Amino acid sequence: MKPRLAVIKLASCDGCQVTLLDLEDELLAIGEALDVAHFTEASSRFDPDGPFDLTLIEGSVSQPRQIPIVRHARAMSKRLVAIGACANTGGLQALRNWANHEEYLSLVYARPEYIETLAESKPVSELVPVDFELNGCPPDRHQLLEVITAFLVGRRPNIRSESVCLECKRAGHVCVHVAYGIPCLGPVTQAGCGALCPGKRRGCYSCFGPRENANTGSLADDLERKGLPPAEVARRFRLIYGWAPPFRAESARREKP
Numbered sequence: 527m528k529p530r531l532a533v534i535k536l537a538s539c540d541g542c543q544v545t546l547l548d549l550e551d552e553l554l555a556i557g558e559a560l561d562v563a564h565f566t567e568a569s570s571r572f573d574p575d576g577p578f579d580l581t582l583i584e585g586s587v588s589q590p591r592q593i594p595i596v597r598h599a600r601a602m603s604k605r606l607v608a609i610g611a612c613a614n615t616g617g618l619q620a621l622r623n624w625a626n627h628e629e630y631l632s633l634v635y636a637r638p639e640y641i642e643t644l645a646e647s648k649p650v651s652e653l654v655p656v657d658f659e660l661n662g663c664p665p666d667r668h669q670l671l672e673v674i675t676a677f678l679v680g681r682r683p684n685i686r687s688e689s690v691c692l693e694c695k696r697a698g699h700v701c702v703h704v705a706y707g708i709p710c711l712g713p714v715t716q717a718g719c720g721a722l723c724p725g726k727r728r729g730c731y732s733c734f735g736p737r738e739n740a741n742t743g744s745l746a747d748d749l750e751r752k753g754l755p756p757a758e759v760a761r762r763f764r765l766i767y768g769w770a771p772p773f774r775a776e777s778a779r780r781e782k783p
């Protein structure tokens with residue numbers, strides 16, 4: 527029997543699921559190797575009950591109805607992998623974690639009483655243990671393929687823990703931070719995108735989130751030395767991965783008067 531795969535969506539834009547579909551050259555092989563039991567973005571098959579050998583979960587926990595979905599997915603899955611910024615740290619929608627969500631509701635929706643939402647956008651790992659978290663908004667498709675392959679053959683995914691700076695140097699880009707004074711979060715950001723933004727002479731805004739042991743304090747000091755006010759430095763850390771603990775802590779330190 528083929529291993530059963532589920533792809534589950536919570537609060538998200540579907541970009542991570544589309545990354546899986548973007549594996550055009552490998553998609554047929556994936557379909558042959560796996561029984562795709564539940565993947566509503568791609569298939570009319572509907573089997574949310576499981577059990578599953580591998581579940582990829584996209585999106586943050588933002589509504590009360592998503593809490594039992596996550597708990598059920600954990601209970602029914604041998605391996606549960608959180609893919610993308612929303613599932614890993616709450617995503618861009620976690621910006622509301624610093625605000626009054628009731629106020630946002632009344633500003634955005636004509637009938638806020640119809641909306642059921644949690645006060646905070648939470649990562650999946652805050653509710654249940656996850657076997658792996660793949661960074662990115664969205665993740666790199668080759669890294670996603672490596673994660674699927676690794677869990678199929680029963681090993682840890684081989685995703686190198688390194689910064690965007692290393693990819694940037696390997697690609698031969700001029701450092702936008704040092705050479706042009708453009709603020710760049712590459713030194714504290716997990717690699718995977720191939721240093722896309724510095725390659726276009728733009729600073730990295732960390733859509734792959736903090737790398738392991740990121741020295742956010744040192745980079746933030748340097749950004750201030752280059753003339754960014756502390757509040758602006760805080761804002762730079764408080765974006766797609768703003769609720770990730772290292773970035774959250776750094777933005778809190780910088781916004782203090």
Ligand code: SF4
Pocket residue numbers: 690691692694695699700701702703704710711712713721724729730
């Ligand atoms: S441009 Fe950014 S990512 Fe590239 S080396 Fe400089 S700081 Fe690092």
Ligand code: SF4
Pocket residue numbers: 690715719720721722723724729730731732733734735
């Ligand atoms: S923001 Fe950073 S991590 Fe995201 S694509 Fe640009 S360089 Fe890569």
